[in-house]
Amino acid sequence: MPQIHLDDETVERLDAMRVDEQEYDDLVNELIDIYEANEMTLHHGGDVE
Secondary structure, X not given: OOOOOOOHHHHXXXXXXXXXXXXXXXXXXHHHHHHHHHHHHHHHHHHOO
């Protein structure tokens, strides 16, 4: 798995979002899922009449 380096402020923000000692990997995957769901909503928003 690739390693990434985050600044202290980013780590603090991630820590604030973690639930019950949630793993960072799980949190990042959840954030990516939310981002992708919002992106899909934006792309298909104009299709609804």
